[in-house]
Amino acid sequence: ECVTAGPDAGKFVFFLKLYRDCSVENTTISAAGNTLGIDNHPDFVGVLIDLNLISEQDLSNVCGVPCGAAVAGDISVREYVFATDPIAVNGVPPASGYQITYHRCCRNSVDNIVAANNQEIRYTATMYPFNGQNVNPCYDSSPQFAEKPTSVLCSGYELRYNSDAIDSDLDSLSYQLVEALGTNGPVTYAAGYSPTTPLPGPTLDPAYDQVTLDPVTGQLEYDGPGGLQGHWTVVAAVYGWRCGQ
Secondary structure, X not given: OEOOOOOOOOXXXXXXXXXXXXXXXXXXOOOOOOEEEEEOOHHHOOOOEEOEEEEEEEOOOOOOOOHHHOOOOOOOEEEEEEEOOOEOOOOOOOOOOEEEEEEEEOOOOOOOEXXXXXXXXXXXXXXXXXXXXXXXXXXXXXOEEOOOOOOOOOOOOEEEEEOOEEOOOOOEEEEEEOOOEEOOEEOOEOOOOEOOEOOOOOOOOOOXXXXXXXXXXXXXXXXXXXXXXXXXOOOEEEEEEOOOO
């Protein structure tokens, strides 16, 4: 988020949202010790930026149990929102962009990623160049997901979900299914799965539906096969566009 007023105008605040599956043993998210890094920027080589916990809440009030009472097999998800202090980022991003990166050990075990529980979970946001402008003072905020992520789909039911990305600068947005990132970059997908087929699809059984993500509206659609149960990781990216860039 680009700060546009007050003593920190021109600086960035970086946000992180984490979602914990409270039914998995030994999963904890601490308020302290969480940091971001900025890759591809010479001023931030080896620099860790502190994240401050600003809110947390259970998302299982309608369908599930509170995080503190969850046991294996329960539906229980808790959201944690972190933010940095305002930070000045000086320079013109390279073509590949400045990458704001968060990583931690470890991913949950899932059916579509090989040995996911041995992989870090890694999130990135990329700050691309625009007309060769220095990003200090800042002039753009990234798109943000306004909707809570859906975590449960009942077997045999239709999923129609939209993350409702918004952009405070009114830039155009596009959506894409992308690969999950682990310890050394992209993870290895199990046979029959890929970044664009992250849920059980025709590559596993011709009767299964192919998940789709509309690149313009961001609408995710999938018809869950009846009787099939499991855990899968789905990763979607949203891109902001301005003047064709």
